[in-house]
Amino acid sequence: MKGHDAVVALYKAAIETLKSKGAILEEVELLKETRPLGDAEYAILQYEFKDGLNKYLSQAKGKVKSLAELIAFNKANATTAMPFFSQDILEASEEKKGLSEKEYTDSLKKSVGARKIIDNMMLSKKLNAIIGVSIGFSCITDLINGDYSTGFYFCPPAAMAGYPHITVPMGDVHDLPVGLSFISTAYDEPGIIALAYAFEQATKKRKAPSFKATFQPA
DSSP, rough: OHHHHHHHHHHHHHHHHHHHHTOOOOOOOOHHGGGGHHHHHHHHHHHHHHHHHHHHHOOOOOOOSSHHHHHHHHHHHHHOOOOOOOOOOHHHHHHHOOOOOOHHHHHHHHTHHHHHHHHHHHHHTOOOOOEEEEOOOEEEEEEETTTOOSSBBBBBBHHTOOOOOEEEEEEETTEEEEEEEEEEEOOOOOHHHHHHHHHHHHHOEEEOOOOSSSSOOO
């Protein structure tokens, strides 16, 4: 069974477990609703990355005191600091200005629109939580193509909204762990922790990682 299909099988099994414990489930399209906010989320990342890193480096004991100096250091030591990939995100972030910029404040307002999407969905459907596959397997380092999607990613909506999100083990494929996410509205940490704990107790999928030196699929 291919990795994607195996994850889907684990998710279907998780759904059946939830149903067996009395949960009433209804399919919703949260990612479809929040996907248009992705550009704003990335702009916020760039602005806040630069701002936060500059504050940290300015107080650190190292010789590099800013993102600009870090970029210059990497360029000067490119053969050892970045022999395979460049520093596109760092350079794009350095081009951003301060957190008072209109692009940043507008992006922030747009991104937190995820709150209204989640709230409306939960209220209209009378939901206690929204669940999904947390993320796919970690991608294998690819020196030619770089990062790539592994097919699942349920983290952005809660991150954009600043809402509670908990991930618990759902199972594993070839010893690679897969998580199930529970998200909810503001300040409902107790609610989703209780649901996640109940799911964990019903499935008992948590196990210690093996930290294998090599991977051989069965």
